[in-house]
Amino acid sequence: MPPFAGSEPAGFPKPDSNIVSIDVGGQVFQTTKQTLTSAGPKTFFSRIAESSGIYAPFIDRDPEMFSLLLSLLRTGNLPSKAKAFDIQDLIIESKFYGIETLLVNSLSNPSQLEPFNLQKSLLLPLNGRDSPSALAADGACGALHVAHGSKITSFDWSLRRKATVLTHFTAVDSLLALSPTLVAAGANDFSGLQILDLEKARVRETLNWENVTKSGSTVQAIGSSTENMFVSFESSRRNSNSILVYDLHTLTPVTEIGHNEIFGADIDSAIPATKLQWIEGYNLLMASGSHSGPSGVSGNIRLWDVRSGNVVWEISEKVDCFADVAVSDGLSVIFKVGVNSGEASYVDMRNLSNESTWVCLGDKRKVMNSGKKEGIGCKIKTQGNQVFCTKGGDVELWSEVVMGSGNTGRIFKKNLMGRMRDMGGAKITNLAFGGSTMFLTRKDQQCVEVWQSSSREF
Numbered sequence: 460m461p462p463f464a465g466s467e468p469a470g471f472p473k474p475d476s477n478i479v480s481i482d483v484g485g486q487v488f489q490t491t492k493q494t495l496t497s498a499g500p501k502t503f504f505s506r507i508a509e510s511s512g513i514y515a516p517f518i519d520r521d522p523e524m525f526s527l528l529l530s531l532l533r534t535g536n537l538p539s540k541a542k543a544f545d546i547q548d549l550i551i552e553s554k555f556y557g558i559e560t561l562l563v564n565s566l567s568n569p570s571q572l573e574p575f576n577l578q579k580s581l582l583l584p585l586n587g588r589d590s591p592s593a594l595a596a597d598g599a600c601g602a603l604h605v606a607h608g609s610k611i612t613s614f615d616w617s618l619r620r621k622a623t624v625l626t627h628f629t630a631v632d633s634l635l636a637l638s639p640t641l642v643a644a645g646a647n648d649f650s651g652l653q654i655l656d657l658e659k660a661r662v663r664e665t666l667n668w669e670n671v672t673k674s675g676s677t678v679q680a681i682g683s684s685t686e687n688m689f690v691s692f693e694s695s696r697r698n699s700n701s702i703l704v705y706d707l708h709t710l711t712p713v714t715e716i717g718h719n720e721i722f723g724a725d726i727d728s729a730i731p732a733t734k735l736q737w738i739e740g741y742n743l744l745m746a747s748g749s750h751s752g753p754s755g756v757s758g759n760i761r762l763w764d765v766r767s768g769n770v771v772w773e774i775s776e777k778v779d780c781f782a783d784v785a786v787s788d789g790l791s792v793i794f795k796v797g798v799n800s801g802e803a804s805y806v807d808m809r810n811l812s813n814e815s816t817w818v819c820l821g822d823k824r825k826v827m828n829s830g831k832k833e834g835i836g837c838k839i840k841t842q843g844n845q846v847f848c849t850k851g852g853d854v855e856l857w858s859e860v861v862m863g864s865g866n867t868g869r870i871f872k873k874n875l876m877g878r879m880r881d882m883g884g885a886k887i888t889n890l891a892f893g894g895s896t897m898f899l900t901r902k903d904q905q906c907v908e909v910w911q912s913s914s915r916e917f
Contacts, residue, residue: 480515486522494532502557524552536565546617567601567616567894573912574845574856577897579881583907585612586623591900593634594891595642601894602639605907606631613657624660635681645678652678652690664710668692670699682735683707689744691732700731702746704765716768730758740788747784756780756798772811782834787841794839796848801833803848820857820871838890852884
């Protein structure tokens, strides 16, 4: 049986008309061929547009659901009345018509993130007693992977369906989403980077670094660009480290940068990169790492030209070393949160030099005089042109203030996020963004908080 049968209602348009009539569950809808073909080639709707003739196609589906999806085709967005329907029902219908991608773009497009309108909308419970150790979100659609103990739990883009798999790790420290069903996972105490097929619950491949001592190699950080995956390895004996570059699609090695063999008390080279971030607009890889010793916390931030294998800029940190680092490609700024002060600071990438220094966004007195380590565990992330910094149980949102043409400096303003009832709570341990959603976890809690704009409430 074909998916639709023919009928001929009164007043049906002529065969050469641009108007198409469709009978869905006994209710007739009229639209244009252009609207139907906007669903894309070889879709259910495009076939209707191509085959429209003197008979109205009949589709044995829910007409109310169809009206919502027809509005999606016409405007690119669901109408407000869609909030009265269950998102899972919409997903089922969108899959039948072959337009789930359009539905995802409508509800989870990163461009729809409203930083000043984010509020806690739901909690995603996790199985077991372990608190989350790492988050990896799909930046495009908002699918989420959560590492907790030896398990990885995945939620689809609607956050309604989840699946949990066991890994070989005692605990997962680094996690990168390669696709909605494929992740790269590593641990500080387990050799090798594992590529996990979550759908089939198996290890598809294990990647290792062949170091000089022939010992195992643990994973310290993972990052990616549109073409490559970057992995920071450290030998199990902790006397060598390196950053390996892999082709993101074939997972074959491309090159190696930042290879360090440690001799004696050479502390600087002993620090492996514990965070990797690709800066698309500059074609550079940011690699940062820190070390805690008797004299305090020290570290370095390097910008690598991956093609040449050279460091194009570097800064060493000792006075108020970073607890976390993030780069905003759109703002051309490197941000850090100080491990001692807990304050956010920045360096303008448009004026980088060996003399570049940090400019404090917050209380400068804390940076100069802090004897405490108030920034330990603080996280800093950039999303679009916004900067998110965690402080204890709260999230600060920093935004650049647009100044007149005569001003050469840059000014950032701080805002506290969420409603009063969302503020505070246990210390935030992880922060991630996917689609138009912010995810965060808190100390000793077996769940993930989902923050969405108040305009999206399904």
